[in-house]
Structures are given as structure tokens and as C-alpha cells.
Amino acid sequence: MVVIGAGLAGVTLARRLAELGTQALVVGDExxxxxxxxxxAEVLAGRYGPEVIALPAPAELAxxxxxxxxxxxxxxxxxxxxxxxxGTLVLATGSNPVLPALPGLFARGRGLPEGVHAFRTLDDCxxxxxxxxxxxxxxxxxxxxxxxxxxxxxAVRGAQVLLAQQAGRLLERQLDPDASALVERHLTGLGVEVxxxxxxxxxxxxxxxxxxxxxxxxxxxxxxxxVLACGVRPRTRLAxxxxxxxxxxxxxxxxxxxxxxxxxxxxxxxxxxxxxxxxAAPALDQAGVLADLLSGTRTTTRYTGTRSLTRLTxxxxxxxxxxxxxxxxxxxxxxxxxxxxxxGVPAATTExxxxxxxxxxxxxxxxxxxxxxxxxxxxxxxxGETVPLxxxxxxxxxxxxxxxYRKVVVRGDRLVGGVLVGELGTVGTLAxxxxxxxxxxxxxxxxxxxxxxxxxx
Numbered sequence: 001m002v003v004i005g006a007g008l009a010g011v012t013l014a015r016r017l018a019e020l021g022t023q024a025l026v027v028g029d030e031x032x033x034x035x036x037x038x039x040x041a042e043v044l045a046g047r048y049g050p051e052v053i054a055l056p057a058p059a060e061l062a063x064x065x066x067x068x069x070x071x072x073x074x075x076x077x078x079x080x081x082x083x084x085x086x087g088t089l090v091l092a093t094g095s096n097p098v099l100p101a102l103p104g105l106f107a108r109g110r111g112l113p114e115g116v117h118a119f120r121t122l123d124d125c126x127x128x129x130x131x132x133x134x135x136x137x138x139x140x141x142x143x144x145x146x147x148x149x150x151x152x153x154x155a156v157r158g159a160q161v162l163l164a165q166q167a168g169r170l171l172e173r174q175l176d177p178d179a180s181a182l183v184e185r186h187l188t189g190l191g192v193e194v195x196x197x198x199x200x201x202x203x204x205x206x207x208x209x210x211x212x213x214x215x216x217x218x219x220x221x222x223x224x225x226x227v228l229a230c231g232v233r234p235r236t237r238l239a240x241x242x243x244x245x246x247x248x249x250x251x252x253x254x255x256x257x258x259x260x261x262x263x264x265x266x267x268x269x270x271x272x273x274x275x276x277x278x279x280a281a282p283a284l285d286q287a288g289v290l291a292d293l294l295s296g297t298r299t300t301t302r303y304t305g306t307r308s309l310t311r312l313t314x315x316x317x318x319x320x321x322x323x324x325x326x327x328x329x330x331x332x333x334x335x336x337x338x339x340x341x342x343x344g345v346p347a348a349t350t351e352x353x354x355x356x357x358x359x360x361x362x363x364x365x366x367x368x369x370x371x372x373x374x375x376x377x378x379x380x381x382x383x384g385e386t387v388p389l390x391x392x393x394x395x396x397x398x399x400x401x402x403x404x405y406r407k408v409v410v411r412g413d414r415l416v417g418g419v420l421v422g423e424l425g426t427v428g429t430l431a432x433x434x435x436x437x438x439x440x441x442x443x444x445x446x447x448x449x450x451x452x453x454x455x456x457x
Contacts, residue, residue: 001294002027002076002084004066004238005092006034006058009267009283013090014058016291025084026058027076029065032122033057038280040125041149044132045156050122069242071260088262088294091239091250092287095232095268095278096120100141103202115210116203116226119150131225134158138225139213141200143170145312147229148183152314154227155190162193162221164200174310174382178398179405179419186314186378186403234269234276249276254302256290266290273305282306307384309431311424314378378403381427384417384434385409392416413439 001017003010006028014024028034034055042048065079075083097118099105105116112118117128132138136159140151143165151163163170169180170187184194199216203226214220234249245251245259249271256264256272267283270276277283285306292298386409388394393410404422408415408430415434420427433440 001025001088001090002086003090003092004076005094005267005269006030006061007092007094007267007283008036008038008055008280009094009287010034010090010092011055011058012284013092013266013287013291014060015056016288017295018059020291020295020297022291022295023060024058024090025060025062027062027064027066027078027084029063030121030123031063034061035122037120037122040119040122041146041153043122043125044119044129044150045153046129050126053122066238069238069263071242071263074262086262088264090290090294091258091263091265091269092267093235093238093269095234097124097228098231098233099228100200100230102200104205105203113203113205113210114208115224116228118228119146120232128225128227129157132157132159135160136225137221137223138162138227139164139200139221139223140227140229142229142231143167143194143196144173144229144231145171145310146231147227148187148314149312150227150229151187151192152190154225155187155192159225161191162195162223163187164198164215165194165196166199168197170194170196171312171380171382174386174419175380175421176386176407176419178396178407179380179382179386179421182403182405182421183314183378183380232268232278234271234278236269239265239269247271247274254304255293256286256303264290264294272303275305277306277308279306279308279310281308307435309381309383309427311427312380314380379420379422379424381420381424381431382418383431384415386417386419410440415440 001022001024003014003024003026006026010026011034014026017024034057035050036053036055039048039053043050043053064082066076067079068077069089070077074087075085076089077083097120099118105112115131118124119128132154138154138159138161140147140154140161140163143163147163148170151161154161169177170183171180175183187194201214201216203210204212204214210223210226212220212222213226236246236250239250239258240246244263250258250265250269252258252265252270252272256266256270258265266286268278270286286303289301289303292301388409394407396407398405402422406420408418410416414437415430418430418434
């Protein structure tokens with residue numbers, strides 16, 4: 001049994017198989033020991049060293065890059081010329097960062113210019129970490145989970161950070177507008193300059209290094225670093241070249257089997273029932289199900305999908321600035337905690353594109369070294385459908401003073417989604433109610449009781 005990929009899915013699968021008495025050889029193409037990719041932002045922030053995020057290594061681990069799969073011979077070929085035979089092959093190849101086709105980003109087949117960084121691997125993280133110093137100017141492209149985490153980590157390290165998000169708000173896939181506004185307020189308190197509905201138009205490089213970026217509105221921003229956090233794409237090249245069925249990801253059935261009965265796929269590279277999850281929880285669930293199937297311990301096990309909870313912690317010091325009151329909800333609350341500071345944000349020059357009227361000048365940022373308001377740590381959690389449909393009921397509790405926010409969406413007598421910002425004492429109970437899809441209790445205050453009494457206020 002051979003597993004291609006030494007990320008969270010591949011390593012978890014191998015360890016579970018070993019616990020069940022079945023050995024698998026894991027082939028990974030990174031020089032580092034296996035690690036938890038979810039915690040890379042904490043390494044960038046200086047909170048953890050690389051050794052802290054290491055995963056327990058499987059008993060059989062080979063380093064090398066697999067270049068081809070020979071399905072007829074049931075063999076994988078590696079870049080160093082070696083071949084490995086398999087009875088069952090598992091693809092846990094993960095995903096690649098999406099690198100936008102910005103003018104000036106790529107020069108005649110060479111890699112990214114000096115100062116431009118993807119943020120997907122430990123090597124990416126270490127290179128970026130080595131380039132960060134107090135006062136360095138950084139532009140983060142993308143306001144999803146990765147972009148928000150990277151911007152916060154850079155600000156914690158003392159960089160002047162501008163976050164450019166093409167969508168209308170941060171974390172638009174996970175959060176509703178009120179929760180997104182709290183996250184933006186938190187980043188702003190750290191000194192991050194946040195711009196939504198903002199597209200980076202091109203990157204200017206000189207002598208092989210980034211010098212500035214130009215936004216779609218014509219502003220040119222001098223910068224030392226550009227961090228590309230524009231999402232990820234399943235790594236499917238091996239599967240495609242081997243003739244396996246591939247859509248967004250490698251197509252698998254309820255037994256994680258691909259179109260070849262001897263090849264399975266799990267994690268970010270796999271597409272199950274039309275869904276590519278790209279999250280840790282589904283990868284772990286798939287690894288557990290596949291371990292049971294391949295070891296023969298539970299042949300009736302099936303993977304039917306994962307209802308994932310998204311959770312993000314942004315650490316920093318002092319009290320969170322009070323958000324504007326939420327429109328359309330009563331007010332209640334929960335405390336927030338935390339520590340750290342960051343200096344100002346990059347100055348924007350006002351050089352419009354040729355023929356474009358000069359826009360008005362943006363407010364000058366805080367000078368480097370000037371203390372900014374010290375926002376508290378901010379915990380964020382989201383699950384299910386956070387945007388209600390017509391006829392749904394919504395319960396929203398907000399506290400403008402403490403900067404906490406809770407919202408749940410109810411369809412009939414079922415909880416279908418929720419967002420929590422600030423104190424997350426109730427998130428476990430709410431997530432279990434959502435995962436079980438059981439009718440909500442009618443007695444004891446029902447949903448309001450769940451929102452306010454389990455670790456809440």
C-alpha cells in the first residue's frame with residue numbers, strides 16, 4: 001500500500017492503518033518532516049517554531065517526487081529514477097496555491113520575483129518569515145482565511161500591511177457582513193490597512209525584485225513584499241496524466257475510490273459528490289473512513305461528506321474597538337481576550353493610470369513605531385448556511401462594547417448555520433445541534449438557551 005502525499009490526510013491515514021495492523025509507505029515531496037499546514041500562520045507570527053507544528057511521522061516515509069503512475073503495471077515512478085510497486089495506491093497530493101496571472105508577476109518562465117511569496121508550504125513560510133522585519137511594507141492579496149491569517153501574522157511581526165480583497169468583505173465565504181466587519185475592525189486595530197472591492201492590477205519589478213503594485217483604481221503602492229493568498233487548487237496532474245476521472249478534483253465515490261479500483265484519493269485533491277472541501281476536518285474524516293476500509297476492520301463504512309466548522313483565532317493585545325451596532329438584532333454579549341501590537345500601514349502614492357483622473361489622497365498611515373490601538377484576541381467560528389433563505393428564522397445577539405456577535409439561522413425546527421465572533425463558549429453545543437440535524441428543543445428557551453447559557457452570557 002502506497003500513499004502519495006505526506007500532508008495531514010496522508011500521514012493520518014498511514015497512522016490509522018498502522019494502528020489497525022496494516023502498513024503503508026508514505027511518499028512526500030517536501031524536505032521537512034510532515035507538519036500541520038493549518039498552523040503555518042502561527043509560525044510566520046513567531047508564536048511557534050517549525051518543530052512545534054510537526055506531525056508524528058509514519059513508520060515508513062520516503063522522500064521523493066512522484067512523476068508518473070503506471071496503472072497497468074501498478075507502479076509509481078519518481079524523479080530520481082526509482083519505481084515503487086503498489087497493490088493499492090492512495091493519492092493524498094493536496095492542493096497548490098492559486099497564483100493570479102498579474103502582469104509583471106512571471107518573467108519568461110522564471111519563478112516568482114524576489115519579495116513575492118505564495119503562502120502554502122513550510123518553505124514558503126520560512127522564506128517569508130526571513131524577509132519580515134519591523135517597518136517592512138507588505139501587500140497581502142486575498143482576504144480569505146489564509147489572507148487574513150497572513151496579514152495578522154505580518155502585522156504582529158511589525159510589518160506595514162495592506163490587505164487587498166477583491167470581494168466586498170473579508171472571509172465572504174464563511175462569514176456574514178456583521179461578522180466580517182468585526183474581523184476587519186480587528187485587523188485595522190493591528191495596523192492593517194484593509195481594502196475590500198479592491199483588485200491588484202499589476203506588479204512592478206526591477207532587477208528581479210518587486211518594487212510596487214498597482215491597484216485597479218490607479219493607486220500605485222511601493223512595497224517590499226507581496227503575499228499571494230488567492231486560494232488553492234487541487235493537485236490533480238498525476239491523476240489526469242494517469243487517465244483517472246478528474247473534474248475540480250480527483251473524482252471519488254463513497255469508498256474514496258477513483259475511476260481505477262486500485263487507486264483511492266483523500267484530502268484536498270479529492271472531489272466527493274461534487275464537492276472539494278479543502279479543509280482539515282474533511283481530510284481527517286476521509287482518512288479515518290479509508291483506513292477502516294483498507295484494513296478490513298469495517299467494510300461497511302462509507303464516506304458521506306463532512307459538515308465542517310471553520311474556526312480562526314486572531315491573537316493580539318488590549319480591548320477590541322467597539323463595532324457599530326448590528327442592524328436588525330438585539331444586544332447581548334461575551335468577553336474577548338488577548339495580546340500584541342503592530343505599527344502603521346503602507347503609504348499609498350496617488351499615481352493614477354495614464355488618462356485616469358487622480359483619485360483623492362488616502363489618509364496617511366501611522367508612522368512606523370507609533371502605537372496603534374491594541375485589539376484583543378478575536379475568535380471566529382462559522383458553520384453551515386450563514387446567509388438565511390426566505391422564510392428562515394434568524395437569532396442575532398450582538399454586544400458593541402465587547403465586540404462579540406452571535407447569529408444562528410433556523411429552518412423549521414432545525415439549526416442550519418451560524419456565526420460566532422468573540423467568546424465561543426457556545427460553539428460546541430451549537431455545532432453538535434447543527435451536525436445532528438435533530439429538532440431543536442422547545443423547552444427551556446430552546447435556541448436562545450443554547451446561544452446564551454453554555455459558556456456564554
